[in-house]
Amino acid sequence: MNITQQLASCGIHGYGSAELKVFEKHLERYFDREYKRWKDNQNFAEDYGLNSFEGDISKKETRPISVSHYDEEYQVYRAFLDREYLAYTMGYFGVDQAQHQLEDISLEQAQINKYKLLIERADIQDGQSIVDLGCGFGGLSKYLLETYPNITVTAINPSDVQTKHIRNELMNPENNFDRSRFRLIQAYFNEVESLDIEAGSFDRVISVGFLEHVSNIDLLQKNLSLLLKPGGLSLHHCIVSIDVLPAFLNAEDSLMGEYYPGAHIWPFSEPQRHNTHLTFKKSWFVNGMNYWKTLDEWHKRFWDSIDRLYPQYLSIEEVESWNKYFSLCKAMFIPNNGESYGNGHFLYQK
Numbered sequence: 479m480n481i482t483q484q485l486a487s488c489g490i491h492g493y494g495s496a497e498l499k500v501f502e503k504h505l506e507r508y509f510d511r512e513y514k515r516w517k518d519n520q521n522f523a524e525d526y527g528l529n530s531f532e533g534d535i536s537k538k539e540t541r542p543i544s545v546s547h548y549d550e551e552y553q554v555y556r557a558f559l560d561r562e563y564l565a566y567t568m569g570y571f572g573v574d575q576a577q578h579q580l581e582d583i584s585l586e587q588a589q590i591n592k593y594k595l596l597i598e599r600a601d602i603q604d605g606q607s608i609v610d611l612g613c614g615f616g617g618l619s620k621y622l623l624e625t626y627p628n629i630t631v632t633a634i635n636p637s638d639v640q641t642k643h644i645r646n647e648l649m650n651p652e653n654n655f656d657r658s659r660f661r662l663i664q665a666y667f668n669e670v671e672s673l674d675i676e677a678g679s680f681d682r683v684i685s686v687g688f689l690e691h692v693s694n695i696d697l698l699q700k701n702l703s704l705l706l707k708p709g710g711l712s713l714h715h716c717i718v719s720i721d722v723l724p725a726f727l728n729a730e731d732s733l734m735g736e737y738y739p740g741a742h743i744w745p746f747s748e749p750q751r752h753n754t755h756l757t758f759k760k761s762w763f764v765n766g767m768n769y770w771k772t773l774d775e776w777h778k779r780f781w782d783s784i785d786r787l788y789p790q791y792l793s794i795e796e797v798e799s800w801n802k803y804f805s806l807c808k809a810m811f812i813p814n815n816g817e818s819y820g821n822g823h824f825l826y827q828k
Contacts, residue, residue: 481785490798493781498805505809512723513818519722523748526724530695530748535668536740551791552639554800555615557783558776563617564643565589567687567715568821569772573765578815580767585775588768593621596684599762599823600713604628606681609705611667612688616644623656630659632675636666667701680705682712689716689749689824690741699755699826706828712756718746718822720763737803749824756826766811766820773811777804 482492491497523530559566569588572581583591596618602608604626610619613633622629635641641664648655649662665673683702692698702712725731726743734741750758780787780800788797811819 481788482781485784485788485794485797488794490794490801492784493777498801502805502809505806506812509810509819510813512725513721513813516721516723520747521722523722523727523745526722526727528693528727528742530693530744530752533694535694535697535701536666536691552643553791554787557787558779559615560586560589562586563589563620564615565592565617566614568592568764568769570595570764571768571771573767573816575765578765580771585772588772589617590621593618596686596713596715596823599825600682600684600711602682607679608632609634609680609683611683611685612691613640613644614687615640616648618684618686619660620648620655623659632661632663632680634663634665634667634673636664675705677704678707681707681710683710684713686715689714690738690743693742695749695752696754699752703755703828706756708828710828711759712826714749714822714824716822717743717769717820718763719743719819720746720817733806746822749822756828759825759827761825762823764821764823766816766818768816769820770808770811770816773804773808777808780804
């Protein structure tokens with residue numbers, strides 16, 4: 479009996495199996511009903527008890543637990559993320575309002591395409607100074623430094639595993655990585671004054687997969703305004719729902735609470751309301767099929783690597799948890815062909 483069969487005998491069914499497809503169809507139908515139930519609901523988040531203008535930037539009580547998801551076993555991420563940048567966010571497979579067909583490209587190319595899209599929308603130019611806020615494994619920072627010979631990057635991230643990867647892999651003297659133009663700060667982005675960063679010294683602040691962990695967007699924007707030069711731009715890339723989905727506003731109220739306690743899925747309209755400390759310029763909705771395809775590729779790679787992940791790095795309970803995680807996330811993006819739930823890009827100017 480091989481490992482896949484062994485896990486199946488314990489009720490854990492692998493990618494592409496008939497049993498898992500049935501499970502995912504049940505999840506898809508659930509989310510499809512929820513999206514239809516709340517279609518055209520344009521109430522504010524505060525109508526459901528969450529006010530993005532009040533409180534701490536993130537929930538103090540869930541910060542360490544939330545980061546723990548990113549501090550899972552390092553070899554697990556190496557197994558399923560793209561090989562070049564370890565980007566743990568949506569890859570861009572070309573699905574937008576004009577093009578609804580997924581491009582036949584690799585996960586690696588889709589992540590590069592995502593970076594190119596962000597750079598275009600943030601109008602990043604060579605010679606600028608950039609903050610990579612919530613930098614993950616450093617993929618965007620790496621791409622920027624490779625692409626622009628005179629750009630400088632300051633990356634901020636509280637995760638032990640991700641910052642260790644950056645120090646050991648990206649900043650390794652043997653790798654082609656210009657450390658002279660890069661600074662890594664391992665910290666929570668709460669009070670900008672505590673981070674030893676010169677005020678008004680940055681041309682751009684980019685966050686990718688960060689706004690989901692922010693409770694007070696207004697306070698975040700206030701802190702970002704301190705970092706930016708006059709005329710500087712800030713661009714956020716985060717998961718959003720088109721309509722207000724009350725159960726998604728707090729992760730603890732949904733199935734995602736097990737993985738991302740303290741997180742929020744903001745409706746697409748919510749970040750646009752924050753126009754006080756930075757001027758809102760433009761927003762884009764990125765079709766959720768791009769994230770579905772990303773997750774499906776992660777899921778496949780996870781199972782392609784299961785022989786070396788289990789039992790060396792993952793217990794049987796952890797295999798089950800990751801398997802359900804991929805299925806759950808895919809099911810959230812696929813209803814209505816990705817038009818109900820996807821990613822938002824939000825551009826602001828100081």
